[in-house]
Amino acid sequence: MPTMIDVAKRAGVAISTVSYAINGTRPISEETRQRVFAAMEDLGYKPNVFARGLAGKRSRIIALHFPIPERGVGLTEIEFIASAANTARENGYEMVLWTFEMHDLDELRQLTQQGLVDGVVAMEVYEHDQRIAIWRDAGLPFSLIGLTANTDGLRFVEADFEQAAQDTVHYLAQLGHTHIGFLNQSRAVYDAGYGPGVRTQRGYEKGVQTAGLPSTIQYCQATVSAGFETLDSLLAQDPDLTALITINDRAVPGVMQAAAERGWRIPDDFSLVVIGSSASIAELMTPPVTTVEPPNAAMGRLGVELLIQQIEDQEQKNVQIMLPCTLVIRGSSGPCRRDFGK
Amino acid sequence: MPTMIDVAKRAGVAISTVSYAINGTRPISEETRQRVFAAMEDLGYKPNVFARGLAGKRSRIIALHFPIPERGVGLTEIEFIASAANTARENGYEMVLWTFEMHDLDELRQLTQQGLVDGVVAMEVYEHDQRIAIWRDAGLPFSLIGLTANTDGLRFVEADFEQAAQDTVHYLAQLGHTHIGFLNQSRAVYDAGYGPGVRTQRGYEKGVQTAGLPSTIQYCQATVSAGFETLDSLLAQDPDLTALITINDRAVPGVMQAAAERGWRIPDDFSLVVIGSSASIAELMTPPVTTVEPPNAAMGRLGVELLIQQIEDQEQKNVQIMLPCTLVIRGSSGPCRRDFGK
DNA sequence: AGGCGTAGTCGAAACGTTTCAATTACACTT
DNA sequence: AAGTGTAATTGAAACGTTTCGACTACGCCT
Numbered sequence: 001m002p003t004m005i006d007v008a009k010r011a012g013v014a015i016s017t018v019s020y021a022i023n024g025t026r027p028i029s030e031e032t033r034q035r036v037f038a039a040m041e042d043l044g045y046k047p048n049v050f051a052r053g054l055a056g057k058r059s060r061i062i063a064l065h066f067p068i069p070e071r072g073v074g075l076t077e078i079e080f081i082a083s084a085a086n087t088a089r090e091n092g093y094e095m096v097l098w099t100f101e102m103h104d105l106d107e108l109r110q111l112t113q114q115g116l117v118d119g120v121v122a123m124e125v126y127e128h129d130q131r132i133a134i135w136r137d138a139g140l141p142f143s144l145i146g147l148t149a150n151t152d153g154l155r156f157v158e159a160d161f162e163q164a165a166q167d168t169v170h171y172l173a174q175l176g177h178t179h180i181g182f183l184n185q186s187r188a189v190y191d192a193g194y195g196p197g198v199r200t201q202r203g204y205e206k207g208v209q210t211a212g213l214p215s216t217i218q219y220c221q222a223t224v225s226a227g228f229e230t231l232d233s234l235l236a237q238d239p240d241l242t243a244l245i246t247i248n249d250r251a252v253p254g255v256m257q258a259a260a261e262r263g264w265r266i267p268d269d270f271s272l273v274v275i276g277s278s279a280s281i282a283e284l285m286t287p288p289v290t291t292v293e294p295p296n297a298a299m300g301r302l303g304v305e306l307l308i309q310q311i312e313d314q315e316q317k318n319v320q321i322m323l324p325c326t327l328v329i330r331g332s333s334g335p336c337r338r339d340f341g342k
Numbered sequence: 343m344p345t346m347i348d349v350a351k352r353a354g355v356a357i358s359t360v361s362y363a364i365n366g367t368r369p370i371s372e373e374t375r376q377r378v379f380a381a382m383e384d385l386g387y388k389p390n391v392f393a394r395g396l397a398g399k400r401s402r403i404i405a406l407h408f409p410i411p412e413r414g415v416g417l418t419e420i421e422f423i424a425s426a427a428n429t430a431r432e433n434g435y436e437m438v439l440w441t442f443e444m445h446d447l448d449e450l451r452q453l454t455q456q457g458l459v460d461g462v463v464a465m466e467v468y469e470h471d472q473r474i475a476i477w478r479d480a481g482l483p484f485s486l487i488g489l490t491a492n493t494d495g496l497r498f499v500e501a502d503f504e505q506a507a508q509d510t511v512h513y514l515a516q517l518g519h520t521h522i523g524f525l526n527q528s529r530a531v532y533d534a535g536y537g538p539g540v541r542t543q544r545g546y547e548k549g550v551q552t553a554g555l556p557s558t559i560q561y562c563q564a565t566v567s568a569g570f571e572t573l574d575s576l577l578a579q580d581p582d583l584t585a586l587i588t589i590n591d592r593a594v595p596g597v598m599q600a601a602a603e604r605g606w607r608i609p610d611d612f613s614l615v616v617i618g619s620s621a622s623i624a625e626l627m628t629p630p631v632t633t634v635e636p637p638n639a640a641m642g643r644l645g646v647e648l649l650i651q652q653i654e655d656q657e658q659k660n661v662q663i664m665l666p667c668t669l670v671i672r673g674s675s676g677p678c679r680r681d682f683g684k
Numbered sequence: 685a686g687g688c689g690t691a692g693t694c695g696a697a698a699c700g701t702t703t704c705a706a707t708t709a710c711a712c713t714t
Numbered sequence: 715a716a717g718t719g720t721a722a723t724t725g726a727a728a729c730g731t732t733t734c735g736a737c738t739a740c741g742c743c744t
Contacts (some may be wrong), residue, residue: 001457003700014724019702026703027721049458050395051700054729059392061438068424078420082410085441094458096403096438099427113343116391116436224625253626283566284595286628345730356694361732368733369691393730396699 002043010039061094062307063117067102067124075278076296083300091308105130112138119307127193143306145299146195155319157302159294161196164325165203168273168292172243173211176336181216181234183246190219200247200275214238220251227254242270242336249277253285267334287331295323344385352381403436404649405459409444409466417620418638425642433650454480461649469535485648487641488537497661499644501636503538506667507545510615510634514585515553518678523558523576525588532561542589542617556580562593569596584678585613591623609676629673636667
């Protein structure tokens with residue numbers, strides 16, 4: 001394995017000159033640069049990561065912190081991870097994956113101070129996210145995939161669930177639905193301040209309010225059986241419900257089943273829209289469900305780019321990015337057909 | 343950030359002594375060891391990854407190569423990745439994620455020679471996997487999650503799909519089915535030699551053969567619509583089909599739909615078993631499908647352990663591990679009820 | 685008593701970069 | 715002609731480990 005010394009010898013320059021040529025840290029004459037690069041090419045030279053990391057400030061390694069969520073992993077997440085990994089590599093960075101729990105702050109502090117990584121992209125962001133303080137204190141660059149309650153000075157990219165929920169209410173209202181419910185994740189997840197849960201619900205509430213419709217909300221574990229049971233609770237709150245918005249895709253088959261047991265057909269008697277799920281999940285269900293899909297790949301890319309720009313001190317225009325979700329109409333939503341005893 | 347020098351000073355020993363105490367590379371008196379560890383504790387010392395990597399032979403970083411498959415990503419994979427990441431960390435290793443394509447051998451060669459990682463765990467293994475030659479030549483330790491055609495001298499862990507398929511045939515035969523079909527992934531994936539596809543099919547063939555049953559095989563893209571269309575082809579081959587085994591979970595809803603259009607009910611008129619999928623996917627479908635599930639988390643763990651043991655030159659008993667899959671009976675499989683005009 | 689092996693420790697030389705301070709070369713000012 | 719400024723280049727000192735060779739005690743053998 002050739003080193004910088006070999007390259008320097010071959011090009012007939014000093015070691016430091018090679019370094020400057022590679023990194024562009026200082027002006028180098030065009031002619032010298034050519035010779036250096038030619039030498040590198042000839043020798044098949046690759047800079048040693050460790051020497052770089054040791055000597056310089058930067059390691060060119062970033063971390064993706066993905067605390068595996070209790071609510072279960074979706075395909076959304078993996079699209080995201082893949083896109084982040086690719087983007088990192090395209091920019092000449094390696095990406096390590098940290099999966100330890102959110103609450104394991106000691107572990108996080110240790111790894112943070114280790115100096116291995118130049119920065120972190122954080123997934124699974126909560127409204128009051130404790131990781132932020134740690135990274136701020138350590139002076140470690142980071143970007144968030146998600147939103148906190150207070151976003152001052154933060155850089156993040158997030159799908160605009162609040163807007164998505166409002167739009168979904170609007171979409172259903174236009175189909176004639178006047179009693180639209182909302183099925184959130186579990187109460188525990190909501191109370192912990194998990195961003196998408198909180199904001200989707202907020203959007204829903206705004207949506208029904210501006211439309212002058214009643215609000216019906218239930219929380220529900222991410223399981224089929226919980227979904228099955230929760231339809232009763234929803235109908236206890238509002239017996240006239242004809243449509244349901246949810247971000248809990250795992251509970252959906254249960255809801256559908258419960259609807260079927262009432263003799264309801266989907267979407268004729270009952271409409272269902274899932275926010276935040278992905279096509280490959282939606283198409284597994286019968287009927288395939290209408291979704292509002294976040295742009296996962298774009299988010300992974302932007303999250304990493306946001307981080308790298310910060311690490312490299314590039315001027316950044318927009319560091320707080322909200323991306324729109326896309327409504328994909330499938331077989332679970334349609335015009336309101338039921339007429340309540342009028 | 344404290345360094346070894348600080349620790350050495352505080353413990354009143356030489357730097358090298360600290361190093362020996364940490365790594366156990368040379369004998370150290372119990373008393374000195376105690377003092378060194380106490381000093382480390384007090385100072386919150388963490389060894390610097392780069393200095394280690396530079397000075398020593400090892401980096402304590404491993405890579406997980408996960409070329410995102412064309413057939414689409416399942417939840418299986420993410421369980422796997424998470425478990426691998428955790429295992430790495432538990433053993434004091436960092437894990438970087440490589441997602442570039444299988445065919446991008448140049449990229450792979452570069453990263454391999456870079457010397458960043460001590461070894462690689464390879465996912466998505468094909469029967470004739472080109473990565474192996476690269477790693478062998480470079481002398482880089484690796485372990486495989488999957489099987490190649492020739493397994494001499496390789497270390498791998500894999501779910502025993504062949505056995506699983508045979509068992510599944512047996513299970514269905516016991517339920518009275520005498521015409522059991524097999525739905526594979528796409529022909530392209532099969533021809534490329536993707537392990538699970540090849541071996542599940544082989545197991546199926548063995549299974550039907552030993553049971554004296556006819557064999558019916560079709561290939562199918564991983565989409566709902568392809569599944570829908572393929573049931574026709576299957577029935578064209580064997581009109582008496584009453585059960586279907588598949589490893590193509592994405593096509594399943596299509597098959598179910600096509601069965602429903604024929605007026606068949608599942609599982610009364612037609613049984614369906616999915617090999618290699620996971621519970622959270624199976625439960626989304628209506629009815630929830632019977633699966634034969636690979637032990638993903640165990641495989642991730644073992645794959646990483648196999649690699650680390652090799653890196654650390656530990657004696658290894660069993661380096662070729664086949665793990666059994668688990669049959670989970672849900673609502674898509676049951677006794678054969680149809681009787682063909684007898 | 686002298687020599688020898690061994691457990692425990694130390695000092696210093698790598699490892700391959702980045703980066704700082706210093707030097708050269710050269711054109712331009714006065 | 716001497717001085718000034720700038721672009722291009724150099725040499726050497728970090729960076730924080732691992733590891734090799736050497737050195738001390740000390741008990742054991744002859």
